[in-house]
Amino acid sequence: MSSPNRSSADTKDQILDAADEFFGTLGFAATSTRLIAERSGVNKALIHYHFGSKQQLFTNVLDRYYARLEETVRTHLGQGDNARERLLHLIDSYVDFLAENHLFSRMIQREILGGQHVERITQIMLPMFQLGRAVVQSTYPETKTGPLEASQLLVSIYGMVVASFSYAPVLEGLWGEDPLAPPALERRKAHLRAMAELVMQRLEH
Amino acid sequence: MSSPNRSSADTKDQILDAADEFFGTLGFAATSTRLIAERSGVNKALIHYHFGSKQQLFTNVLDRYYARLEETVRTHLGQGDNARERLLHLIDSYVDFLAENHLFSRMIQREILGGQHVERITQIMLPMFQLGRAVVQSTYPETKTGPLEASQLLVSIYGMVVASFSYAPVLEGLWGEDPLAPPALERRKAHLRAMAELVMQRLEH
DNA sequence: GTTGCATTTAACCGATCGCCTAAATCGATT
DNA sequence: AATCGATTTAGGCGATCGGTTAAATGCAAC
Numbered sequence: 139m140s141s142p143n144r145s146s147a148d149t150k151d152q153i154l155d156a157a158d159e160f161f162g163t164l165g166f167a168a169t170s171t172r173l174i175a176e177r178s179g180v181n182k183a184l185i186h187y188h189f190g191s192k193q194q195l196f197t198n199v200l201d202r203y204y205a206r207l208e209e210t211v212r213t214h215l216g217q218g219d220n221a222r223e224r225l226l227h228l229i230d231s232y233v234d235f236l237a238e239n240h241l242f243s244r245m246i247q248r249e250i251l252g253g254q255h256v257e258r259i260t261q262i263m264l265p266m267f268q269l270g271r272a273v274v275q276s277t278y279p280e281t282k283t284g285p286l287e288a289s290q291l292l293v294s295i296y297g298m299v300v301a302s303f304s305y306a307p308v309l310e311g312l313w314g315e316d317p318l319a320p321p322a323l324e325r326r327k328a329h330l331r332a333m334a335e336l337v338m339q340r341l342e343h
Numbered sequence: 344m345s346s347p348n349r350s351s352a353d354t355k356d357q358i359l360d361a362a363d364e365f366f367g368t369l370g371f372a373a374t375s376t377r378l379i380a381e382r383s384g385v386n387k388a389l390i391h392y393h394f395g396s397k398q399q400l401f402t403n404v405l406d407r408y409y410a411r412l413e414e415t416v417r418t419h420l421g422q423g424d425n426a427r428e429r430l431l432h433l434i435d436s437y438v439d440f441l442a443e444n445h446l447f448s449r450m451i452q453r454e455i456l457g458g459q460h461v462e463r464i465t466q467i468m469l470p471m472f473q474l475g476r477a478v479v480q481s482t483y484p485e486t487k488t489g490p491l492e493a494s495q496l497l498v499s500i501y502g503m504v505v506a507s508f509s510y511a512p513v514l515e516g517l518w519g520e521d522p523l524a525p526p527a528l529e530r531r532k533a534h535l536r537a538m539a540e541l542v543m544q545r546l547e548h
Numbered sequence: 549g550t551t552g553c554a555t556t557t558a559a560c561c562g563a564t565c566g567c568c569t570a571a572a573t574c575g576a577t578t
Numbered sequence: 579a580a581t582c583g584a585t586t587t588a589g590g591c592g593a594t595c596g597g598t599t600a601a602a603t604g605c606a607a608c
Contacts, residue, residue, distance in 0.1 A: 183557070
């Protein structure tokens with residue numbers, strides 16, 4: 139009664155997978171429920187039966203990612219001996235997460251730009267942002283004010299990290315190689331680590 | 344004969360202005376030609392009469408921005424005594440440009456993410472990217488290889504610059520103030536300048 | 549085997565989409 | 579005033595959209 143039978147869960151997962159693919163590559167507005175149904179090999183009406191509406195299907199796709207992200211952050215948050223190592227490790231693991239879920243960053247970016255789900259995204263990012271700012275400020279008091287204040291740093295670091303993923307389709311044309319392939323990812327991680335270390339060195343004088 | 348009469352040019356501009364607004368805020372797929380016609384106070388069929396299709400209207404909106412951007416870059420490119428000052432000035436003027444045309448950055452971002460106009464955007468950004476890489480590499484030979492190579496730096500700087508604009512709707516919720524208002528913009532510019540100087544100091548040893 | 553419930557299906561709904569057509573209107577030229 | 583091409587208009591085209599309906603099917607309990 140309370141536990142769903144297996145075929146139902148399978149169907150929902152297949153729908154979520156197809157929705158993930160198309161929402162991530164085409165965007166919400168450009169993706170039709172018929173396209174999702176066709177790709178997942180499922181009747182179109184099942185989407186509304188299982189998820190209610192296209193909007194609710196989208197939030198279900200997002201929620202699945204939030205769950206993965208939360209788990210990733212939780213397992214990687216405390217790793218590292220000092221604050222510096224913890225921050226570097228956090229950036230590294232976030233890059234890995236985006237690499238494994240690169241459609242997620244594109245989806246998030248688009249929705250931030252789009253306006254429809256801004257409140258929800260803000261609501262999710264606000265505590266993470268405040269936590270990050272508090273950690274940075276307590277570790278480096280200089281970031282409480284001035285040109286390197288924590289809020290600005292967080293936006294910059296986030297922008298740097300996300301850039302190579304959300305711009306992947308264009309970067310492939312600019313770089314002449316797949317930015318999401320392992321060698322390019324390793325070079326990107328090395329660069330981001332160097333940039334973070336540069337900032338930290340400056341903050342440590 | 345070759346010169347269009349004034350009313351035609353006015354109509355086209357009104358259509359372009361309305362298209363700009365909705366493409367910038369809602370995105371291409373979520374904007375209907377009827378909405379554009381309604382806002383610009385123009386008959387729906389005129390859009391296709393003057394621009395052929397919704398797609399071509401969109402590229403016309405983009406081209407108008409490219410013209411402004413090209414003019415801005417051209418007037419600001421040579422300013423500054425040395426390479427260091429020129430790069431700092433270029434970042435500053437690009438931030439100003441995005442501030443004055445913040446719908447443009449959102450449109451570009453979305454299309455980079457979207458996939459439909461990726462080839463066109465790549466085609467436009469490729470020469471700028473190659474030029475930027477050549478300038479950075481010749482100014483700082485260390486950027487020819489290693490973790491601070493020019494390609495990575497350009498992506499990072501671009502990501503930092505664009506972040507505060509494309510994330511503006513969310514940042515407003517995070518910061519508690521409008522990220523596009525003059526005081527926030529000045530603080531952002533000061534931060535970006537500090538970050539750029541940090542990198543340059545490192546490259547100059 | 550029959551009941552009862554969750555799941556799946558085909559067919560369809562009104563609304564809206566981008567786009568087109570034919571006729572009306574405008575405006576400069578003669 | 580008449581002409582003619584450029585511009586604008588109302589109306590409608592087929593296609594596709596998200597969503598709904600009622601009937602068919604699968605499946606476990608009795």
